[in-house]
Amino acid sequence: MYANPDSLVSTEWLAEHIDAPDVRMVDATWFMPGGDRNARTEYEACHIPGAVFFDIDEIADTDSPLPHMLPSPEKFSSRVRKLGLGDGVRMVIYDANGGYMAAHRVWWTFRTFGHEGISVLDGGLPKWTQEGRAAEDMPPVPRERHFTARQNNFLVRSRDQVLANLGSKREQVVDARSPGRFSGADAEPRAELSSGHIPGSYNVPFNTLVNMQDFGTLKSAGDIKAAFEAAGVDVTKPIITTCGSGVTASVLAFALHLIGAPDVAVYDGSWTEWASDPANPVATD
Numbered sequence: 001m002y003a004n005p006d007s008l009v010s011t012e013w014l015a016e017h018i019d020a021p022d023v024r025m026v027d028a029t030w031f032m033p034g035g036d037r038n039a040r041t042e043y044e045a046c047h048i049p050g051a052v053f054f055d056i057d058e059i060a061d062t063d064s065p066l067p068h069m070l071p072s073p074e075k076f077s078s079r080v081r082k083l084g085l086g087d088g089v090r091m092v093i094y095d096a097n098g099g100y101m102a103a104h105r106v107w108w109t110f111r112t113f114g115h116e117g118i119s120v121l122d123g124g125l126p127k128w129t130q131e132g133r134a135a136e137d138m139p140p141v142p143r144e145r146h147f148t149a150r151q152n153n154f155l156v157r158s159r160d161q162v163l164a165n166l167g168s169k170r171e172q173v174v175d176a177r178s179p180g181r182f183s184g185a186d187a188e189p190r191a192e193l194s195s196g197h198i199p200g201s202y203n204v205p206f207n208t209l210v211n212m213q214d215f216g217t218l219k220s221a222g223d224i225k226a227a228f229e230a231a232g233v234d235v236t237k238p239i240i241t242t243c244g245s246g247v248t249a250s251v252l253a254f255a256l257h258l259i260g261a262p263d264v265a266v267y268d269g270s271w272t273e274w275a276s277d278p279a280n281p282v283a284t285d
Helices: 011-017 039-045 073-082 102-112 124-130 159-168 179-183 221-230 248-258 270-276
Strands: 023-027 090-094 118-121 172-175 239-242 264-267
Touching (some): 090 102, 102 118, 248 264
Parallel strands (some): 090 118, 172 239, 239 264
16 A cells, blocks of 8 residues: 555546546656657657646756756746646646656656645556557647746755765665666766766666556555665665656655655756766766
8 A cells, every 4th residue: 555645546547537627637758868759749649638748858947958957946837837737736647658757757846846736647658548548639728827836945956965965874865777877887878978876875776666567557565665675775764866867766756755755855967967077976886
């Protein structure tokens, strides 16, 4: 049993509530760099009826050299208002990868800006369409809605805070990347970056928390807790999650939220920021 079960909804639940006046669907599809899939193009070809497209690379700090960093509260409010997302609605986030990846990043972003009425669709668009449920290729015409952004800085960490944590060890740093990237054995998808990890961090690959053969649906609370404990993580103590660019780190943050873990923050710049500065210490196994 999840500690926060309302944060994850099934395809059955969405089918029953899709026409509710206070429910909004959000397509948060994003693909790793270097591939040949385009998220917006796929959204325009097929999405859950009524869903708006949330572009994590545009609703971001586009002045930063780092990918999809958190925007200012003002920019975030402006963009999501135009999508018809705001106060008093329950948002259901999904993506075309299944029940993982950018849907969790968008879930975390809305929570960072103070919106709690938000859930992730378990299994995402692939599970929805495989079950024969309705999809469309016409984007909705959203009615602008007021959004009040109240940034919660407890849910985000900067490079300087992670660097300071190397000494204080107040928070556990948990990396969502693959074991090969974490150890330094495999190359990063961003060719300019070396692989390795932040010294003292733990490795819980995000795909160990989802059922990859079942559209990326989340594993049980017991299995999620066991995955973190097997890596040496104490889920009752403060945690910072990290990954390549803050996307799959949000999968970890979401899974930890589901099981009721307190004080979970995401290192927004993640490995892309950390490895870009040779002054930052790097460990390899």
